Amino acid sequence: MFYLFPFGRVATADGVIIYGAGEVGQSFVRQLNVLNLFPTIYMADKKFTSPQTIENIRYVPAEEVPSLPNYPIVVASVKFGGEISQSLVSQGVSQDRIVTIDSSYALEESQVEPHSYNWNEYYNNAEGHNEVHFHTYLEPLMNKYHFDFSNVLDFACGKGRIAELLSTFSGSLTCVDTNDEAIAYCSERFSNKDNVVCKVSEPESIPVDSGSMSFIYSWDAMVHFDYRSIDYILTEFSRVLKSGGQAVIHHSNAKGHSSFEADKNWRKNPHWRSEFNAQDMAHICQKSGFIIEEQLVIDWGVKSLDCISVIKKR
Numbered sequence: 001m002f003y004l005f006p007f008g009r010v011a012t013a014d015g016v017i018i019y020g021a022g023e024v025g026q027s028f029v030r031q032l033n034v035l036n037l038f039p040t041i042y043m044a045d046k047k048f049t050s051p052q053t054i055e056n057i058r059y060v061p062a063e064e065v066p067s068l069p070n071y072p073i074v075v076a077s078v079k080f081g082g083e084i085s086q087s088l089v090s091q092g093v094s095q096d097r098i099v100t101i102d103s104s105y106a107l108e109e110s111q112v113e114p115h116s117y118n119w120n121e122y123y124n125n126a127e128g129h130n131e132v133h134f135h136t137y138l139e140p141l142m143n144k145y146h147f148d149f150s151n152v153l154d155f156a157c158g159k160g161r162i163a164e165l166l167s168t169f170s171g172s173l174t175c176v177d178t179n180d181e182a183i184a185y186c187s188e189r190f191s192n193k194d195n196v197v198c199k200v201s202e203p204e205s206i207p208v209d210s211g212s213m214s215f216i217y218s219w220d221a222m223v224h225f226d227y228r229s230i231d232y233i234l235t236e237f238s239r240v241l242k243s244g245g246q247a248v249i250h251h252s253n254a255k256g257h258s259s260f261e262a263d264k265n266w267r268k269n270p271h272w273r274s275e276f277n278a279q280d281m282a283h284i285c286q287k288s289g290f291i292i293e294e295q296l297v298i299d300w301g302v303k304s305l306d307c308i309s310v311i312k313k314r
């Protein structure tokens with residue numbers, strides 16, 4: 001079993017306190033050591049009798065937690081989260097500092113495909129970040145390549161936060177995603193825009209006509225796709241793009257990373273990036289009839305974690 005640290009629910013701070021040094025706590029520490037999110041990490045447990053620092057972790061007895069600095073406390077237990085949280089509150093710790101996890105943070109070793117994952121929490125958190133992603137990454141590429149926006153495809157659009165911005169540039173914009181609830185949301189969201197069409201797609205087939213698209217973009221979705229899925233979906237991109245059509249693909253660059261070894265299970269890697277990299281993309285493009293115009297390696301919480309490939313159908 002692998003226990004995912006509740007990234008996104010823990011406030012940014014100079015340090016964090018992990019309450020529980022068992023399998024869950026150890027799993028958290030491994031993830032935090034890769035990401036360097038917190039300069040100070042305390043690990044508290046009843047089994048520690050005196051404070052001790054080993055490498056970057058300060059191990060402390062559980063009863064010392066109320067007197068530690070005011071850092072967020074992440075309870076490393078699925079079963080006893082509520083109980084531990086109550087006990088900490090009764091010792092004077094503010095409830096706001098305590099983060100517990102439920103069983104959705106416990107992952108089987110087996111792989112969950114990105115199209116079967118429940119992205120609801122992501123959709124809610126990501127919405128406010130569309131403008132900064134657009135201005136930082138997509139707009140400079142648009143200015144440089146002058147993409148043909150006559151018929152655009154947003155592949156794996158989610159709830160349409162990027163489509164909201166790109167719809168204003170597009171003659172016609174087709175948004176596709178495997179998640180039918182996300183597509184229902186997009187249909188409602190864009191109901192007043194005549195140039196936007198929203199369609200539920202199958203994991204490996206895109207419901208648009210061959211040669212009908214002038215430009216495809218895919219943002220923060222294929223970062224979770226493995227080699228086989230990207231290989232497959234690029235044959236679909238090739239089918240739906242017209243000759244000379246271009247695509248901007250945001251994908252993982254985690255494979256062969258200098259600061260961690262990427263796992264085959266994307267959910268075990270920093271920011272859930274797949275075991276894939278820029279070289280893999282270049283290889284797939286070469287055999288699928290695409291020219292790589294540019295590969296921009298970018299930081300995503302971790303240095304050089306992601307890559308944006310700009311590709312063109314021959």
Ligand SMILES: C[S@@+](CC[C@H](N)C(=O)[O-])C[C@H]1O[C@@H](n2cnc3c(N)ncnc32)[C@H](O)[C@@H]1O
Pocket residue numbers: 114115116119122126155156157158159160161162176177178179182201202203204218219220221
């Ligand atoms: C992390 S969300 C990103 C959504 C959107 N691009 C954004 O930036 O807000 C990933 C999305 O990819 C979709 N997805 C995963 N596999 C897919 C596939 N094979 N085809 C189409 N959509 C897929 C999921 O349903 C989910 O909406």
